[in-house]
Amino acid sequence: MIFWICTTSVVFIIAGVIFYKPYLGVALIIVSIPFEGIIDLGHFSIYPLETILAILVLVCIYKSVLGRDNCFRSTKLMYCCIPFVLCIMLSAVKSIELSLTVKEIVRWLELFVIYYITINLINDDKKMRVILYSIFLTMAMVSVFGIINYLNVFNTVEEHLTTDWRAVSFFGNPNPLAGYANLIIPVSFVMLMTSVCLWERITLGIFTVLSIIIWVFTFSRAGWFSLIMAMIVVFSLTKIKKRVVLPLMVFFAISAIAILLLPSNIKGRFMETTALNAAKVSLESRALGYPIGLNMVKDDLILGIGIGNYPLLIKKYTKAYEFTQDHLHSLYLQIFVETGILGLCTFVFWLVCIVRYLVSSLKALEMTGNYSLFVGLVGGVIVYLFNNLADVLTVHGIHLQWGIILGLAVVLIQFRESETCLKKV
Numbered sequence: 001m002i003f004w005i006c007t008t009s010v011v012f013i014i015a016g017v018i019f020y021k022p023y024l025g026v027a028l029i030i031v032s033i034p035f036e037g038i039i040d041l042g043h044f045s046i047y048p049l050e051t052i053l054a055i056l057v058l059v060c061i062y063k064s065v066l067g068r069d070n071c072f073r074s075t076k077l078m079y080c081c082i083p084f085v086l087c088i089m090l091s092a093v094k095s096i097e098l099s100l101t102v103k104e105i106v107r108w109l110e111l112f113v114i115y116y117i118t119i120n121l122i123n124d125d126k127k128m129r130v131i132l133y134s135i136f137l138t139m140a141m142v143s144v145f146g147i148i149n150y151l152n153v154f155n156t157v158e159e160h161l162t163t164d165w166r167a168v169s170f171f172g173n174p175n176p177l178a179g180y181a182n183l184i185i186p187v188s189f190v191m192l193m194t195s196v197c198l199w200e201r202i203t204l205g206i207f208t209v210l211s212i213i214i215w216v217f218t219f220s221r222a223g224w225f226s227l228i229m230a231m232i233v234v235f236s237l238t239k240i241k242k243r244v245v246l247p248l249m250v251f252f253a254i255s256a257i258a259i260l261l262l263p264s265n266i267k268g269r270f271m272e273t274t275a276l277n278a279a280k281v282s283l284e285s286r287a288l289g290y291p292i293g294l295n296m297v298k299d300d301l302i303l304g305i306g307i308g309n310y311p312l313l314i315k316k317y318t319k320a321y322e323f324t325q326d327h328l329h330s331l332y333l334q335i336f337v338e339t340g341i342l343g344l345c346t347f348v349f350w351l352v353c354i355v356r357y358l359v360s361s362l363k364a365l366e367m368t369g370n371y372s373l374f375v376g377l378v379g380g381v382i383v384y385l386f387n388n389l390a391d392v393l394t395v396h397g398i399h400l401q402w403g404i405i406l407g408l409a410v411v412l413i414q415f416r417e418s419e420t421c422l423k424k425v
Contacts, residue, residue: 014052018059022071023121025056026404027134029114033397034142034170034180049397053110056117074119076410080353081112083346087303091339094306101308104338107394111403118407119414131408132187135401136207139184142169143210146177150217167217171396178223179393181215182383183401185227186234190376193238222390230383237362237375286390289328292317293337304340331388351385354406361413370412377409 018025029052036049060071088108095101122128146169153165166174188211192204215223296317297304305313311326328334336344358378365371384402387393393402 011051011055015055015059018052018056022056022059022063022069023127023130025052025059026114026118026121026131028052029056029400030131030134030404031138033401034138036397049400050106050110053114057113060117060121071120072116074414075116076119076414077354077357078112078116081350084343084350085109085112087339087343087346088307091303091307091343094300094303094309096306096309096312100311101306104308107399111394111399114400115403115407118404119410122408122411123414125415128408128411131404132191135184135404136188136204139181139188140207140210142177142180143214145169146214147210147217166219167214169214173396174218175220175223175391176393176396176398178215178218178220179226179384179387179391180396180398180401181211181218182223182227182230182387183380183398183405185211185215186230186379186383187373187376187405189231190234190238190372190379194372222387226383226386226390229386230379233382234375234379237378238372286329289330289333293328293333297337297340300340302340302342304336304338304343307338310334310338327392329390329392331392331394334392354381357413358409361416365412365416368416370415374409374412377405377412380405381409 014028018028029049032049032052036047060069063069064071085108088105092101092105118131122131146167149169150165150167167177168174169177171177171180185208188204188208192201192208195201195204215227292314296310296313300306310328314326328337332344332347335347339347358381361374362371362378365374381402384393384398393399
């Protein structure tokens, strides 16, 4: 009874906060992303992330209907995703188990909803900073917990590090943790380089270092490669190349010294992960997903096997392979298998529209104070696309974090457009 009272009270408090300041609902979603899961209450289950998102949507609808706030005025890039949504719905006709199909559809709809809400609720610099620092604080919490957990295992069960022990924090798997850190590091790093306030530099420096430490402790090759590629893009676009060179040199020097000072087991694990032979073995195991996926979809090339059906059909196609993963190690391959050529083409169309819109906006934002932050957010958008070549990051709410970062990049473009309109007037 006490538990029910506490749970109900928390829900009402969250609803009150969101009703009073709807944009704080986005911050609450950011904080809840690492804790995505189920609270089992016997015959009743609560999904915290979905509960907060549902409350936020209902509050926005209520305020829009009453005319207090127009929470759905901006539709930037929303029309581009409609063909993909229609393909998902069409592939659901082949559903084998309704609950799995609904689960996958909801995951995609959540991404589009949180992006739509972000570009409508975040409409000034103050709200933007609240959301950004919510992201950094949550990442710091995830990092501290993951580092402590990793070092505790090292100190208590040292033999784990000679096998496959890696940092997982709240995510249960190192690859999603690396993908989550990848989204945030480009943004925090660019803000650190462009900040003029000393206390903010110190704060952002601490956040960035913690994020990089937990990122290294995931020992995720795909995560490392994706972030490196994204940071190359970020540095090629930034206007502060000369100011970045010295901090980068210092950072790499400190990183090299830190690696040398690591305990022998952790250092050995790092060297083993970066070895070419280990990377080759990992790549070969991931490459197995392609013949399996193509074999699964060869009879259903247009609409695929049906969204959500992969976990039910995979065992039938893996008798000749040692492949027991619950996904195909590539989001694009997974989409192709489940929704067919039609789904993959519409998904790529949506991504092309996103990238084209962001790239076309670089010139417009180049002379503004928000340009560097925009470049960092674009880095977060790009690293997700790289990372999904070798992972499927639509789980653990990471795709929602990506939707928010994409939304913030679009918000900066909207700020510029509104300033241009005022000047013309």
